[in-house]
Amino acid sequence: MIGSILLSAGFIQSLFLGLYFFFQGEGKKEYSRYLAFFFFFLSLSMACNLIYYSGNLNEFPHLIKLGYFFGFCIAPLFSFVVTQYFLIPKERINWEGFTLGIPVVFLIYQAPFFLLSGEDKILSLTKIQSKDIFSETNIYQILILFFSFFVFLRTYIRFQMEMGQFSKDLYWEGRIFAKYLFLLLIWLCFCILICFILPGKISESISNLGFSIWILGFAWHRVYLDKKESHDLPNNQSESVKYQKSYLPEIQMMELGKKLESLLDDKEFLLDGDLNLSFIANKLGISSHTTSQVCNRYFGKSLIEIIQEKRIEHAKYALKHSDETILRIGFDVGFNSKNSFIRVFKELTQLTPSEYRKKHRS
Template sequence: MHRRRQIIGQKEWTARFLFVFLRSAPIDLPRSEAQRDYHLLIIDLMLYAIYFIYGLCVMFYFMMAWLFYRKDKELLSRLVTVLMLVIGMQCLKDLLFIKPIAELDETDWMIITSSDVIAIPLYAFTLIELCSPASLTRRTIIIHELLFIVPFVLFFITRDIIYYYAEILEALVYGLCYTIWAAFAIPRYHRELKRRFSYTENINLNWLRAIFLSFVLMLALWIADSLHAGYSFEILYMSSSLVLWMFIAYNMYKHESVLDELYDGMDTDPTPAADATETEMSEIGRRISLLFDKDQIFLNPNLKVSDIATAIGTNRTYVSEFFNKEEECSFYDYVNRARIEYACTLLDGSDANIMKIAELSGFNSSQSFIRVFSKLKGISPTRYRKDGCN
């Protein structure tokens, strides 16, 4: 009996510690012994679940930091590496404090939670580098980090709870500002892609939108968890963050090589080019026509504006100006119109399947070929072949 009371006492202490850790209301333990045992069993299971999830998070974030560090030396990879290291250290910190070695009061737990704010600007930096490569500066990084470090330091020194809620409010406003910024930056990024690339595979903005929405969701979950959290909500927050980051890391790792090309493409020339004269523009148009009609350069599935500029011996600015002003369309639309016309000749004169025709026409996938063909011709390639060219 003495041993049983001792075990129940330990469980009560563990349960109360867990509720302190999660900033919940004090536990009103059931009075009957059976109800108490059942209640404490549930709490123990919650504690084990939290240990398990935090362990998974620590392993995953440190592993991602290692993978992105090894991948390349681009700024995006370095930002993700730092972000993964910071989040991993935060999870490790929380994992250590879960262990019931001492009870901490409300203010102490607020300090532990408020230290997580240093990761918030890193989310924004990653989004900036994705939507606007090469625009992030060291000065911007320092200023944005100081915006969150200063309130944390003041809260740590003064223990004035107003600084804690100021951090939460600042995180909310910061997130809303970048929500508005991204609403304009992503379409602008999309337009830049169509000016410089003839394909959308591995660079379409669906994954960027998903990443952006994921960042917003994680920020909202963190704010809610900081203001009022129960142990169930803590598990939900950590599990959701882990799943979201699995999706984010997969897409970033998969698409980074394309972002490297975009990084180079969006760099401005060292010396801004003057506007091309009418004669120069006419000559550029003649050379581009030769490339498309004679050399069939559009069959290159990874064709970019820089490839055209190199082939005709001019700069990207003049080439882009030719498509935008003379042809009144984007580089992407111009190239894919040529590809579709070539595909029509293959559909009329060969028995090759759709996948093969897509490949021969310069498309990276049959899905993109069918999508572009249907948009320009109004019918699918299969229907076109069945009905004939008329």
């Protein structure tokens, strides 16, 4: 009973989040639609899990094994949409494309089963020893959990690498994602262990219920607690809150975009290692949400990308015209660690700072 309630709540909350991000994307953040479609897809997965958990799968035979396909899809789709939503700089290797290929492989492998009649699909259920560790259902469950763990782990590491370059309140929304990803990783490890201790429907139910709870918690932080920022804005930013709720006019966006560009062209301002989103927003006299919106629409890139590119340009000049160490230059242009500086420099120039210096001073 409790399980059905939690799964139903997860299903409803997924639909709610889908609608929330869908309407947020209207004239504001088009990439919010990515999250909207993901949560709509997740609601389908939750509905399938609810039918399975309630024992009504025989009434919907064509849903048999479809839940496994949904399970393989969730992690790569989530990884793709959150990196798109936050405009995390692209990697040279199309990791998301590779991981999205795994569900396709499963679908092709199970194609003969999906083409069976409903009666034959129901008959196949009676041949499965669901409580056996090496049963088909348990093996698929373990594979999905391991696959999801490594995809979510890579996404979490990617987030930490990007967010770690800046002050803690830059992209605070991304840090909410990162925290929930960390909790999800812990939960996945627990679920993998349960698959070996209590194989079958019990382990599947536990993992599905845990994911429903995770969705409910994420929804609370993302939709409800996020509102706190609007209440914490100074009085002189009250006008900008209106723009958070509606489409930012093109003229207003261009004016703010030019002002932001002027700020980022200020070398002393740009290379400040403590530069953060709140400070930039205060300089512009608008909210953090609106600042991100202006940057994304004016430059066509995220604030992180713009700051990285401009800082690397200053680093390239220093590498060519000074004898400062790589570490000193990295700190001087605003990076908080040598590793972050080298990684970003190589991503943008395909050379390490040492290789770039050697190439342009030889």
